[in-house]
Amino acid sequence: MAMARGGGNLEPAATKPIIRVEGLRKQYGKTLALAGVSFSVLPGETFGLLGPNGAGKTTTLKILCGLVRPDGGDVTVDGLSVTRNTQAVQRLLGVVPQGLALYEDFTARQNLVFFAKLRGIPRSERAKQVDDILRLIGLEEDANRRVKGFSGGMKRRLNIGIGLLGNPKVLLLDEPTVGIDPQSRRYILDSVRRLADQGVTIIYTSHYMEEVEYLCERVAIIDHGRVIAQGPIDEVRALAGDSVVLRVPVANGDVVDLDSLRSSISVPIEARTGELRFVLPEGSAQVPTVLNALVAVGLPLDGMRVESPNLETVFLALTGKALRDHGANGGAS
Ligand SMILES: Nc1ncnc2c1ncn2[C@@H]1O[C@H](COP(=O)(O)OP(=O)(O)OP(=O)(O)O)[C@@H](O)[C@H]1O
Ligand SMILES: [Mg+2]
Incomplete structure (x- = not known):
């Protein structure tokens, strides 16, 4: 188990965490969902929880x-234990679940008002909060339309808006950008940044490393219910060396037998739009093996370059698997 710890940076070390996750264990039948997860989050930071499908993010x-x-284990928020002071902790939190929790027959505004009442937000504050949130999530113009007719991205934005009711000090976001168009994704990322600028402490869960690299100062990478690396993003990145990336262009309509390629080389293959990428540690003896396998199946090599480490190559270096190999996420929770 590799750990990058927050040494070197005096400021975080001097600040007391607002969230402490300590030794969480959770078993579902035969599945050990969490095998001792610990990390801590500093006040006002955006903390990334990154891991593939089934890693244990939602359970956490x-x-x-x-x-x-x-x-086993416990979580404290602002010094309050979630197992002993559940309601007090819940009052500090805004939660945006992975699955959408919206009433399709209500308008956006009606959804927000309904959940504001549920949260016990006084009538005198309700209208202003709802208006502020509609503005933040960019749904002012569509406030009086029924959710039924919304795009996936608009629904995701409203789902986030509901989590913002009550101006929570701490916001938990569970994969808020899954399955949406790039424009909505950009909107969501920018809204999260604005909230962070306002001082909200955020845990941002994702399996898109670009998002976590864009939003977060510190990160924990979780796999099979275990934290395999955590710390400031730069330190976690440094756990992997440079990598060699081989690019194979794939035209629309090309049929590539990935399974047989995978069985001839033990290198993770990332299938992106228009290309396949093979990522290997720099200096790896497998570079010629992959080249030979490509020639054998008649795939052309388009380019080869050395890339400096990112969270994805860290994940690869620590687990031998590519984060993207796990595919798109559809799981509701
Ligand atoms: N209610 C449940 N009953 C049984 N098994 C569960 C339940 N919830 C989660 N699991 C299992 O626990 C493990 C961790 O699941 P979890 O939902 O926390 O992962 P995740 O990191 O959120 O994944 P994803 O990216 O797919 O959302 C998985 O193996 C999952 O199948
Ligand atoms: Mg999940």
Whole structure:
């Protein structure tokens, strides 16, 4: 298990964490969802929780907000234990679940008002909060339209808006950009940044490393219920060396037998639009193996370059798997 710890940077070390996640364990039947997850989040920071499907991200967040009881370990928020002071902790939190929790027959505004009442937001504050949130999530113009007719991105934005009711000090976001168009994604990322600028402490869960690299100062990478690396992003990045990337262009309509390629080389293959990428540690003896395999199946090589480490290559270096190999996420929770 590799760990990058927050040494070197005096400021975080001097600040007391607002969230402490300590030794969380959770078993679902035969599945060990969490095998001892620990990390801490500093006040006002955007903390990234990065991991592939089934890593344990949602389980961690559900325990954090008191929806699920851990079998072991605990979480404290502002010094309050979530297992002992569940309601007090919940009052500090805004939660944006991975699955959409919206009433399709209501308008955007009606959804916000309904959830504001549920949260016990006094009538005198409700209208202003709802208006502020509609502006932040860019749904002012569509406030009086029924959610039924919204695009996936608009629904995601409203889902986030509901999590913002009550001006939470801490916001938990569970994969808020899954399955949406690039424009909505950009909008969501910018809204999250604005919230961070206002001083909200955020845990941002994702398996898109670009998002975490864009938003977060510190990150924990989680795989199979274990934290495999955590710390400031630069330190975590440094856990992997440079990598060699081989690019194979794939035209629309090309049929590539990825399974047989995978069986002839033990190198993760990233399938992106228009290309396949093979990422290997620099100096890897497997570079010629991959080249030979490509020639054998008649795939042309388009380019080869050395890339400095990013969170994805860290994940690869630590687990031997590519984060993107796990595919798009559809799972509701
Ligand atoms: N209610 C449940 N009952 C049984 N198994 C569960 C339940 N919730 C989660 N699991 C299992 O626990 C493990 C962790 O799941 P979790 O939802 O926390 O992962 P995740 O990192 O959020 O994944 P994803 O990226 O797909 O959302 C998985 O193996 C999952 O199948
Ligand atoms: Mg999840």
